Amino acid sequence: MTDALDLSSFRSRAAQRGRPGYWDFPEVQIKWAFEAGLPDPRTFPIDDLVRISERVLREDADDALQYGGGAHGSIVYGWEGLRDRLAERTRRVDGREVDRRGVLLTSGGVQGISLFCQAFLDEGDAVAVELPTWEAVVGSVQRLGAEPIAVPVDGDGLRVDLLEKQIEALRAAGRRLKFVYTIATFHTPTGVCLSLERRRRLLELARQWDFLVLEDNVYGELRYSGETLPTLFALDTSERVVKIDSFSKTVAPALRLGWVTGHPDAIAALSAVRGDLGVSQWVARVAETFLTEGLYEPHLDKIRAVYRDKRDVALAALEQHCAGSLHWNVPDGGYFLWCTLADGIDGREVMKRAFAEGVVCRPGERFCGDPEPAKSYFRLAFTMVPHEAIEPGIAVLGRAIAASTRS
Amino acid sequence: MTDALDLSSFRSRAAQRGRPGYWDFPEVQIKWAFEAGLPDPRTFPIDDLVRISERVLREDADDALQYGGGAHGSIVYGWEGLRDRLAERTRRVDGREVDRRGVLLTSGGVQGISLFCQAFLDEGDAVAVELPTWEAVVGSVQRLGAEPIAVPVDGDGLRVDLLEKQIEALRAAGRRLKFVYTIATFHTPTGVCLSLERRRRLLELARQWDFLVLEDNVYGELRYSGETLPTLFALDTSERVVKIDSFSKTVAPALRLGWVTGHPDAIAALSAVRGDLGVSQWVARVAETFLTEGLYEPHLDKIRAVYRDKRDVALAALEQHCAGSLHWNVPDGGYFLWCTLADGIDGREVMKRAFAEGVVCRPGERFCGDPEPAKSYFRLAFTMVPHEAIEPGIAVLGRAIAASTRS
Numbered sequence: 001m002t003d004a005l006d007l008s009s010f011r012s013r014a015a016q017r018g019r020p021g022y023w024d025f026p027e028v029q030i031k032w033a034f035e036a037g038l039p040d041p042r043t044f045p046i047d048d049l050v051r052i053s054e055r056v057l058r059e060d061a062d063d064a065l066q067y068g069g070g071a072h073g074s075i076v077y078g079w080e081g082l083r084d085r086l087a088e089r090t091r092r093v094d095g096r097e098v099d100r101r102g103v104l105l106t107s108g109g110v111q112g113i114s115l116f117c118q119a120f121l122d123e124g125d126a127v128a129v130e131l132p133t134w135e136a137v138v139g140s141v142q143r144l145g146a147e148p149i150a151v152p153v154d155g156d157g158l159r160v161d162l163l164e165k166q167i168e169a170l171r172a173a174g175r176r177l178k179f180v181y182t183i184a185t186f187h188t189p190t191g192v193c194l195s196l197e198r199r200r201r202l203l204e205l206a207r208q209w210d211f212l213v214l215e216d217n218v219y220g221e222l223r224y225s226g227e228t229l230p231t232l233f234a235l236d237t238s239e240r241v242v243k244i245d246s247f248s249k250t251v252a253p254a255l256r257l258g259w260v261t262g263h264p265d266a267i268a269a270l271s272a273v274r275g276d277l278g279v280s281q282w283v284a285r286v287a288e289t290f291l292t293e294g295l296y297e298p299h300l301d302k303i304r305a306v307y308r309d310k311r312d313v314a315l316a317a318l319e320q321h322c323a324g325s326l327h328w329n330v331p332d333g334g335y336f337l338w339c340t341l342a343d344g345i346d347g348r349e350v351m352k353r354a355f356a357e358g359v360v361c362r363p364g365e366r367f368c369g370d371p372e373p374a375k376s377y378f379r380l381a382f383t384m385v386p387h388e389a390i391e392p393g394i395a396v397l398g399r400a401i402a403a404s405t406r407s
Numbered sequence: 408m409t410d411a412l413d414l415s416s417f418r419s420r421a422a423q424r425g426r427p428g429y430w431d432f433p434e435v436q437i438k439w440a441f442e443a444g445l446p447d448p449r450t451f452p453i454d455d456l457v458r459i460s461e462r463v464l465r466e467d468a469d470d471a472l473q474y475g476g477g478a479h480g481s482i483v484y485g486w487e488g489l490r491d492r493l494a495e496r497t498r499r500v501d502g503r504e505v506d507r508r509g510v511l512l513t514s515g516g517v518q519g520i521s522l523f524c525q526a527f528l529d530e531g532d533a534v535a536v537e538l539p540t541w542e543a544v545v546g547s548v549q550r551l552g553a554e555p556i557a558v559p560v561d562g563d564g565l566r567v568d569l570l571e572k573q574i575e576a577l578r579a580a581g582r583r584l585k586f587v588y589t590i591a592t593f594h595t596p597t598g599v600c601l602s603l604e605r606r607r608r609l610l611e612l613a614r615q616w617d618f619l620v621l622e623d624n625v626y627g628e629l630r631y632s633g634e635t636l637p638t639l640f641a642l643d644t645s646e647r648v649v650k651i652d653s654f655s656k657t658v659a660p661a662l663r664l665g666w667v668t669g670h671p672d673a674i675a676a677l678s679a680v681r682g683d684l685g686v687s688q689w690v691a692r693v694a695e696t697f698l699t700e701g702l703y704e705p706h707l708d709k710i711r712a713v714y715r716d717k718r719d720v721a722l723a724a725l726e727q728h729c730a731g732s733l734h735w736n737v738p739d740g741g742y743f744l745w746c747t748l749a750d751g752i753d754g755r756e757v758m759k760r761a762f763a764e765g766v767v768c769r770p771g772e773r774f775c776g777d778p779e780p781a782k783s784y785f786r787l788a789f790t791m792v793p794h795e796a797i798e799p800g801i802a803v804l805g806r807a808i809a810a811s812t813r814s
Contacts (some may be wrong), residue, residue, distance in 0.1 A: 005646040010585060010619060012551075015526040018679030021483030023670075024510060024702050041469040050461045057457050062448040065659035075429030101429060105516060107683040114682025119422040140682055144419075178417060212417060212668050239412040252472035254689040264429075273423030275521025275547055276514040280690065282661040 014143045031358035032393030037188065037249065037335045038384040040310070043303045044252050048295055049286065056285045066106070068281035076271050078259075079284035085291045086245075086259050093377055094234035094243075101264040104271060105257065105279045108180050109218040109246035112260040112270070113181070114140045116214050116242060119269040121146040126170055126182040130158050132338075132367030132377070134188050134216075135269025137181050149177070150369065155329075157194030158182055162203045167209050179212035184232055186219035186334025187381035189367045193332065199232055206240045210264075218246040218258070219334040222298055224308035226332035239263040247287060249335065250300060255283050307335075307383055310390060314382040317391040321398025325405055328380075337380040347375045353400035359393050409421065421550045438687070438765035439800030444595065444656065444742045445791040450710045451659050455702055456693065463692045475512070475688035485512025486691035492698045493652075493666050499567050501641035501650075505620040508671040511678060512664065512686045516625040519667040520588070521547045523621050523649060525671075525680040527585055528553040533577055535587040537565050537746075538774035539774030540782070541595050541623075544588050556584070562736075564601030565589055569606045570673060574616050588620035591639055593626035593741025596774045596786035600739065606639055613647045619673075625665070626741040628707055631715035633739035646670040656742065657707060661688050714742070714790055717797060721789040724798040728805025732812055735787075744787040752812050754782045760807035768802050 046380045056064050069075040077083065081112035083100040090098045099237065106112040113136065121127065123145030129137055149170075151163045158180075167177050184194040194202070206213050215232045233243040242262035247255050257279060260270060292294055314337060318328055327340040339361075341347050351363050364377025385393055463471050476482040484490065490507040492562050497505045513519040520543065528534065530552030536544055538557035548555045556577075558570045565587075587609065591601040601609070613620050622639045640650040649669035654662050664686060667677060697703055721744060725735055734747040746768075748754050758770050771784025792800055 005670065005672075007670075007676060010527050012527055012529050012677050012680070013524060014680045015676045018681075020675035021481045021678035021681065022675060036474075038473055041472065044468055046464050046468050050464050053460055053464075057453050057460075061451055061453050065448065065451050065661040066445055067443075067655075067660045068663075074428040107686075111683040117420060118682070120417050120419055122419045122421075125419075136684075143680060143682075197442075230466050248474075252689075253474045253684075253688045254472040256475075256683075256685075256687040263412065263414075265412075267428060268427035269414060269418050270423045271428035273419070273421045273550060274425075274428065275525070275550075276518040276663075277543075277660075278663075279514075280661045280663045280687070282659075283687065388677045 013145060017145065018143045019139065029358055030360055032385055032389060032396065033360060034380045034382065034385060034393065035360040035362050036384075037381050039249060039252065039303070040306060040383055040386075042181045042386070043306055045290075045295065045299055048290060049252075052286050052289045052293075053282075056282060056289065060285060066281065068278040074271070074278075076274050076278050077103075077267075078134050078278045079281045079288065082284045082288040082291075083259075085288055086261070089291070094231055096234060098261055102261055102267055104260045105284055106260055107256045107258070107276075108248050108253070109216060109244045109258040109277055110136055112135055112244045112258055113214065113216065115270040115273055116244075116260070117141055117144055117146070118180075118273040119266075120212065125152055125178045126175055127178055128163055128166060130182060130187065132189055132364065133181070134183065135366050137216075138369060146178075148369075153187065153190055153192060155192055157184060157187065157192050158196055158202070160198045160205065163202070164205055167205070167211075170226045171209075177209060177211045179214055180206070181214045181216065182232070183216040183219070185217060185229060186222060186331060188219070188334065189362070189364075189377075190338040191329050191331025191334050191336050192230055194232075196229055198236055199229070202280050203232065203236055203238070203240070207238050211240070213241045215241055217243050218249050220245070221250060222304060222335070223333040224304055224309060224311060225331050233261065241265075241267050250303065251287070251290070255287065256280075257283055257287055293367060310385075311337075312389060313387060313390045314380065314394065317394035320391075321395050322401055325401050333359045335381050335383045335384060339378050339380055341376045341401065343376075345376070345401060347378055349404040350397075350400050351378060353403055354397050357400070359396045359400070361397070377395050412650045420552060424552065425550045426546065426611060436765055436813045437767055439792055439796060439803065440767060441787045441789065441792060442767040442769050443791075444788050446656060446659065446710070447713060447790055447793075449793070450713055452697075452702065452706055455697060456659075459693050459696045459700075460689075463615050463689060463696065467692060469787060471689050471692050473688065475685040475691060481678070481685075483681050483685050484674075485685045486688045486695065489691040489695040489698075490666075492695055493668070496698070497668055499625065501638055503641060505668055509668055510672050511667045512691055513667055514663045514665070514683075514686055515660070516623060516651045516665040517543055517656050519651040519665055519677070520544050520621065520623065522680055523586075523614065523651075523667070523676040524548055524551055524553070526676040527619065532585045534585055535570055535573060537589060537594065539596055539771070540588070541590065542773050544623075545776060546645055552584075555776075560594060560599060562599055564591060564594065564599050564605055565609070567605045567612065571612055572619075574612070578616075584616060584618045586621055587613070588621045588623065589639070590623040590626070592624060592636060593629060593698070593738060595626070595741065596735050596743050596769070596784075597745040597770075598738025598741050598743050600636055601639075603636055605607075606642055610639065610643055610645070610647070614645050618647070620648045622648055624650050625656050627652070628657060629714060629742070630740040631711055631718060633763055633797055640668065646673075649753070657710065658694070658697070663687075664690055664694055666699070717789045717792075717794060718744075720794060720797045721801065724801035727798070728802050729808055732808050742788050742790045744789060746785050746787055748783045748808065752783070752808060754785055756811040757804075757807050758785060760810055761804050764803045765808070768804070
């Protein structure tokens with residue numbers, strides 16, 4: 001016999017602010033999963049993962065199956081072999097001098113964001129985020145009792161002019177902006193990139209107003225068209241930018257492997273709040289070997305080609321099935337199309353009708369905090385659904401829109 | 408050119424309280440690693456891991472390489488197949504009714520502890536911990552601005568009578584104990600078990616004084632002698648105990664796979680503060696298959712036999728090389744011998760001399776907070792060093808003690 005325990009007086013403020021993670025998923029057969037930012041499983045490098053994983057287990061297991069540090073450095077920072085390779089790649093790609101002390105391995109990009117928030121935010125602090133943005137960052141900020149300040153995004157990314165106004169308003173109220181979180185390249189959900197001019201302006205503002213910049217670059221390598229933009233981290237000369245990267249969108253989410261790159265002092269601050277003992281050394285060594293064998297760059301080329309095609313198939317299908325009642329962006333990269341319904345069409349009804357037929361997209365309110373202004377938007381991830389299923393899925397969506405328009 | 412950035416005004420209180428995780432390890436050849444709680448690499452089930460890992464990658468990769476949830480439940484809770492197996496095992500071993508909602512997969516046991524602290528502690532809250540105890544829990548408590556209250560351990564584990572006095576003192580000061588963290592079975596560093604009588608008394612106190620109990624059971628399965636004790640979780644009828652388990656000490660740390668078992672409401676609170684997207688589904692499916700194929704129980708039997716022998720080799724070597732100047736416990740399980748130097752021998756000097764010859768143990772102050780009273784203690788982990796190297800390593804230690812006694 002057990003007597004019921006009321007936990008309400010035990011929960012911390014963080015637990016009260018957070019959203020529990022369990023749900024029962026409705027019993028609907030999902031045929032077209034446009035909802036989550038999932039890679040195409042057909043791009044997973046299975047043969048290489050099997051081969052390298054076996055090699056690491058058989059040749060290096062004495063070390064590789066233990067905790068994750070190395071002879072130098074720390075368990076908490078993660079396997080130094082991979083950190084050295086990632087630092088090397090950053091020097092090449094971003095032209096910045098970085099070594100292993102400037103690289104922390106994390107459980108996906110998301111843990112890097114969460115650690116950054118824990119390292120630099122206290123209750124009442126202000127953080128600027130894009131509107132719309134990824135809800136996980138808002139959750140991380142709010143759990144700590146800090147305030148996410150929403151700054152709108154347009155076709156050139158974050159409205160840096162409006163950011164400055166927000167900073168001025170904060171200062172006028174005796175407050176300070178701790179950092180800006182920006183998905184500067186292939187932003188979720190909108191797919192836009194922060195223009196080069198705005199990147200430079202943002203970095204000027206960071207110096208002028210003394211704030212940090214957390215650049216979420218997890219989609220940054222996935223460019224399908226247009227000219228490459230330097231990352232904020234590459235442009236930064238004031239050590240204010242910390243960059244988040246991940247293998248989740250480029251190799252496989254189940255590696256649970258991301259990395260944070262920045263000034264060693266900033267990385268040390270993240271390590272000081274870390275509540276686990278780092279990532280799997282086994283998986284980190286698999287990724288290291290994937291890089292060392294020169295497999296990562298050709299793999300990126302391959303998935304860029306796959307997703308470029310899928311993007312184009314999705315855009316053509318939207319033109320065919322949704323033109324007139326829907327507006328969408330044409331992204332140069334990333335995973336997402338951001339869709340805006342014509343006036344008078346209720347996004348919630350569209351989502352409901354589409355869902356009943358097996359199509360699921362992510363409703364706009366998930367990116368905006370406030371549900372009301374967001375009922376006309378939804379995000380469509382074109383990456384996971386097989387090529388041949390994209391058009392039929394978008395056809396279902398088109399019918400759902402048409403039905404919602406009539407009603 | 409970069410201008411230096413002073414991060415001091417940016418760091419959160421948590422980051423100020425935390426200890427950065429990077430260090431340069433001294434350039435000494437370590438031959439006898441008695442320091443960390445590492446398993447014997449010769450016990451790693453390499454063939455099974457290679458085979459099962461390949462099977463998961465080839466047969467299930469479409470799902471298994473994505474994020475970690477399942478058709479029902481949540482990414483944050485982790486792969487439901489493994490949660491179901493673990494719940495089933497808990498019903499069998501602990502005789503408690505648990506289902507997947509009462510199980511959260513974590514990055515080792517340590518993340519479970521950290522999440523529990525985040526879910527149930529605010530600044531100024533009080534938590535009871537054993538003295539000595541594992542330093543990671545003290546770090547997790549202190550980062551949140553909560554206070555760890557040290558309660559001494561004797562040969563029967565936590566001094567529950569002294570705990571009650573601490574609770575009364577807190578109440579008299581208008582404060583409350585939020586929870587007790589206890590490594591009740593094969594405690595680190597001392598190797599002792601909380602007696603059955605004290606287990607029952609602790610649970611009575613938990614009801615009476617309205618606190619939770621976090622039972623760290625990561626060594627609990629590793630009994631080499633003596634009679635099995637029921638876990639606190641097994642004895643609990645008031646839903647106050649949350650239990651931490653891990654595959655790190657029993658299979659391999661690099662799986663980064665632990666689990667928390669408890670009332671679904673407590674588990675939901677942990678999920679609400681979680682800052683990552685759960686553990687690797689790939690690794691979780693490997694562990695699930697390891698359990699499903701019936702490999703886990705025989706593997707536990709095998710490592711118990713290996714570590715029983717190693718314990719006995721270490722005890723005999725201590726008798727041979729350190730008798731008279733050192734006292735140690737004789738643990739019935741776990742990884743550790745807790746060693747107390749005779750009066751007048753400085754533990755720091757012993758550690759230094761031993762280290763210079765390649766022997767490393769963990770100094771007592773790492774488990775006690777305060778360095779001064781702990782300079783006579785050190786912890787010796789007997790699990791990782793190969794059988795044949797244990798005696799020569801302890802001989803080095805014996806010489807270091809003798810040399811420190813003379814000087």
